[in-house]
Amino acid sequence: PPELHPDFTPPRLARVERVPSATVDLDLWRGLTDNARLAANYRAYSRLLCYLRALDGQGTAELRHRLGHFCSSLQGLVLSIAGVMSSLGYPLPAGGSPAPPGTSPVAPNDFLKKMDDFWLLKELQTWLWRSAKDFNRLKKKVPPAGGTLRLEARGF
Numbered sequence: 001p002p003e004l005h006p007d008f009t010p011p012r013l014a015r016v017e018r019v020p021s022a023t024v025d026l027d028l029w030r031g032l033t034d035n036a037r038l039a040a041n042y043r044a045y046s047r048l049l050c051y052l053r054a055l056d057g058q059g060t061a062e063l064r065h066r067l068g069h070f071c072s073s074l075q076g077l078v079l080s081i082a083g084v085m086s087s088l089g090y091p092l093p094a095g096g097s098p099a100p101p102g103t104s105p106v107a108p109n110d111f112l113k114k115m116d117d118f119w120l121l122k123e124l125q126t127w128l129w130r131s132a133k134d135f136n137r138l139k140k141k142v143p144p145a146g147g148t149l150r151l152e153a154r155g156f
Helices: 026-030 034-054 061-087 110-141 145-153
Strands: none
Touching: 034 061, 034 110
16 A cells, blocks of 8 residues: 555645644744634634535444544634633634535545545644643643632632
């Protein structure tokens, strides 16, 4: 198979290029404001969610069920990011969605379609790793609202 050759570079279609890349230089990423990082997360997950929903009709019943469940979880993540941004006074970024369905280039064959899906899932994986680190950093900087309310209720 070609993917076993060390010089093999899987092709990418334009669909993947529309998803903001999570493979930005780490120092550059850390230098961004919390607002900029949250906005990038929001845009990326919004776009990835649209593309993953387009995969929903493919595969076995079990795969479709798992994909549907994952899309619901990802939708929850997008809403949570929007909630965090709103609570911190940040506006939601424009351009969270990709082009309407049907305007994305269609892979001319099954191999290229699988490669396109591979790159989308690879980008999603990288975003999830990066986001986990970002959210942990942000959690340390922003005190939980519940903790403040409990202290006030006790008269502190």
